[in-house]
Amino acid sequence: MGRVTIADVAKRAGVSLASTSRALNGQVASAATVEKVRAAAAELGYIPDSAARSLRTRRTGQLAFAVADIGNPVYVEMMREIESVVAAEDYRLVVSRTGDADATVDLVRDLNRGYVDGLILSPLRVTDALVTALEASTVPAVVIGRLPDGAGVDTVMADSEGGVALAVEHLVTGGARRIAFLNGPADTTPGRFRHAGFLRAVAERNDLVSAEYSAEDFTIEAGYAAASAMFDSAEDPWDAVIAVNDLVGIGIMHAAATRGLTVPTDLAVVGIDNTSLTEVSHPGLTSVDLGSTRRGRKAAQLLLARMEDPELAPRAVRVPPSLQVRGSTTAQPSSVSRFASGEGRPR
Amino acid sequence: MGRVTIADVAKRAGVSLASTSRALNGQVASAATVEKVRAAAAELGYIPDSAARSLRTRRTGQLAFAVADIGNPVYVEMMREIESVVAAEDYRLVVSRTGDADATVDLVRDLNRGYVDGLILSPLRVTDALVTALEASTVPAVVIGRLPDGAGVDTVMADSEGGVALAVEHLVTGGARRIAFLNGPADTTPGRFRHAGFLRAVAERNDLVSAEYSAEDFTIEAGYAAASAMFDSAEDPWDAVIAVNDLVGIGIMHAAATRGLTVPTDLAVVGIDNTSLTEVSHPGLTSVDLGSTRRGRKAAQLLLARMEDPELAPRAVRVPPSLQVRGSTTAQPSSVSRFASGEGRPR
Known part of the structure; x- marks a missing residue:
């Protein structure tokens, strides 16, 4: 039979x-x-097989978005975009933390218990067990991040390398020649690819002095601590620091202020993710935009398409980066807050 | 039978x-x-009856926390605390948006479909339909907020009136006599009680000039817009403004900067919620701490107790307020960032 x-x-x-x-x-x-x-x-x-699922039957009317840190505004901004896409199809979005690598695998396995109809996952670390669990899941899943080549899962990727190259280019144009990179944990997807982007961008030039430092986490506190250690260790001061994300960048700005360093004249600072926090800091934080809202939208669209037709071949979408220049890298920023223009925060 | x-x-x-x-x-x-x-x-x-539920059988191993705006750090900070309590009992926490009043009722009704074992709800608006749905729910629920007297639901309340009174007292001690309150939507629980607290605090003094303004939402953008309108409308400048929350407070600070007003010498600003954003702004934002982490912890404990014993009489817990003074209300704040002390952000 x-x-x-x-x-x-x-x-x-x-x-x-x-x-x-x-x-x-x-x-x-x-x-x-x-x-x-x-x-x-x-x-x-x-x-229930793929044909049954393709009837777009809703078991729960709920979709999940699982991220490493709900407190990081980049995920909130992704979430809002995902929610706006799936709400149009009458799905409710629930958000959960991925936790550590094992917990992330458990979360994917638990999908099969039927609490949600689909998952968008943004894991910090990708293990073989996670890829296996994703491929085995009977509930459709889309990953925002990087999976090994050939993984049978829809993915939406940022171009971290291209984004960091934009930051280096901008800093060099502004006169910086001594540029540091303050990474987060190097064994994570953003830690690995953003760092690789920095190494590649500085390797393409002969006129730069560079070094890499590392924060213990992707948070303001960890950025503050690592920047303090960096200021203690450098023989000559750096012209500029590129932070692995905006939270770490804001930690650097706090550490600089504590030492009496003025941003950007004593030290230029660039963040990554271009979150709403870049507008709250003083001065505003120049930041690499890795397309978080666009990645969220793409992931939601891929998930809905996958739920509609489970037989689709896995797709990988790459979203291009851009750079948003603010006061942390230029002494003559626009003095008018973005809030004044009616533009609002990035959505 | x-x-x-x-x-x-x-x-x-x-x-x-x-x-x-x-x-x-x-x-x-x-x-x-x-x-x-x-x-x-x-x-x-x-x-399944209460006796069956009191066996603490876990249908899903998941608990839900539903809030108005996942982007507001006050909810993130509550969530982290709730998660730390329930994780100790091996529950996973999922977070969702309440949406409007009808969507909140739907969310509570959908609990009975069994996606989670319990709910902590922080609704912006409490309707009769919501109270009815909560009382009828077969899944235990705890509300962070205010319910009508006699509602058969566990609640954890802030003391908004007491908290706003602390802010008024602090500003008056610093010399302020013209104090405005910038509210959010007045038909919400925080809008109503924080506003009432302001009215009561200023009514107790004869030496103050006061007025109330209103932002369309509890966001930085709405705070910016409302503060700009406020600056246009006031005949004499205000000494100080108390914002309905930190986000609106930061919007006020941006609007003040755009007009060339220096905080705190031209205008003192106080926020409410004492979120991590207060440390990111420049200067740091003095803020009323309504005990968000403690409310989260209490709510999680009440929920676990209710799941353990559904026959418990409903309980109402009130968490006391405090005030955290920063540079937005005093020209001589501590010059050392809190991040330097190893204290970290509020958890």
């Missing part, structure tokens, strides 16, 4: 295909029908 | 009580047992 289909279940249960579908998907059906269908499904070993 | 119990189901299904419990709670059980038990439960009209 081949794969058990919903039609087999309907036949065995002795009810119509439509009723069977409704019963299996938790929609309106009499208790008697539900029991008949469940008994038939259990007897036959029926597993 | 009285209420159908799990023992009745076990007897009818002809399997042990333990197997029946496992089958009903989605734990390990053979497909045949599950079907027998489900059929018996359906036949008898069994509904």
Whole structure:
């Protein structure tokens, strides 16, 4: 006997295909029908297959977005964009923390228990176990990040290397020749690719002095601590520092202020992610925009498409970077707050 | 026949009580047992009752925290605290947006579909329909906010009035006599109680000139827009403004900077919620701490206790306020960033 289909279940249960579908998907059906269908499904070993899922039946009406740190505004901005896309299809979005590598795998495995109809995952670290769990998941998942080549999962990628190159170019144009990179944990996806981008960008020039430092986490506090250590260690002062993200960049600005260093004249600072925090700091933080809202939108679209048609070949989308210049790298920034223009924060 | 119990189901299904419990709670059980038990439960009209729930069976291992705006750091800080409490009991926390009043009611009603084992809800607006849905929910829920007296739901409340009074006292001590309050939407719980606190605090003094303004939302942008309108409208400049929350307070500081006003010498600004944003702004934002982390911890503890014993009488816990003074209200703030002390951000 081949794969058990919903039609087999309907036949065995002795009810119509439509009723069977409704019963299996938790929609309106009499208790008697539900029991008949469940008994038939259990007897036959029926597993909802891709064809059943392609009916776009909603088991829960909920989709999940799992991220490393809900407190990082870059994820909030992604989330808002994802929510606006999926809300148009009447899905509610729930957000959860990925936790460590094992917890991330557990989270993906638990999807099969049916609490949500789909997942967008932005993992800090990608393990073999995670890729296996994603490929085995019966619930559609899309990853914002990098997976090994050939992983059978839809992915949306930033161009970190290209983004960091824009920052180096901007700083060099402004006269910086001694440029440091303050990384976060190097064993993470952003830590690895943003650092690689810095190494490549400085390697392409002969006129730069560079070094890399590392913060213990992607937070303001960790950025402050690492920048303080960096100021202590450097023989000559740096012209500019590129931070692995905006939070670390703001930590650097606080550390600089504590030492009496003026940003940008004593030290230029560039963040990455171009979050709303860049507008709250003083001066505003120049930042590499890795397209977080666009990545969120793309991921939501890929997920909805995957739910519609589970047979689609896995797709990988890459979103281009840009640079938003603010007062932390130029002594003559626009003196008018972005809030004055009615532009609002990045969405 | 009285209420159908799990023992009745076990007897009818002809399997042990333990197997029946496992089958009903989605734990390990053979497909045949599950079907027998489900059929018996359906036949008898069994509904899991409080006694069954008090076994602390975990249907999902997930708890939900629903808030108005995941981008507001006050909710992120609450969430971290809730997560630390429930993680110790091996629960995963998922976060969702409440949306408007109707969407909030839908969210509570959908709990009964069993996606989570419990809910902590922080609604901006409390309607009769919401209270009814909360009281009718078979899934335990705790509200961070205010419910009508007598609502049969555990609640954790801030003392907004007491908190705003601390802000007024601090400003008056610093010499302010003309004090404005910049509210958010007045039909919300924070809008209503924080505004009431301001009115009461200024009414207790004869030497103050005061007025109230209103922002369209609890955001930096809305605060910027409302503060700009306020600066245009005032005949004499205000000595100080108390903002309905930190985001609006930061909007006021941006608007002041755009007009060339120096904070705090031209205008003192106080926020509410004492979020991590208060440390990112320049100068740091003095803020009323309404105990967000403590409210989160209390709510998590109440929820776990309620799940343990559904028969507990509803409880209402009130968390006291405090004031954190920073550079936005005093020209001689500590020049050392809090990040330097190793204290970190509020958790």
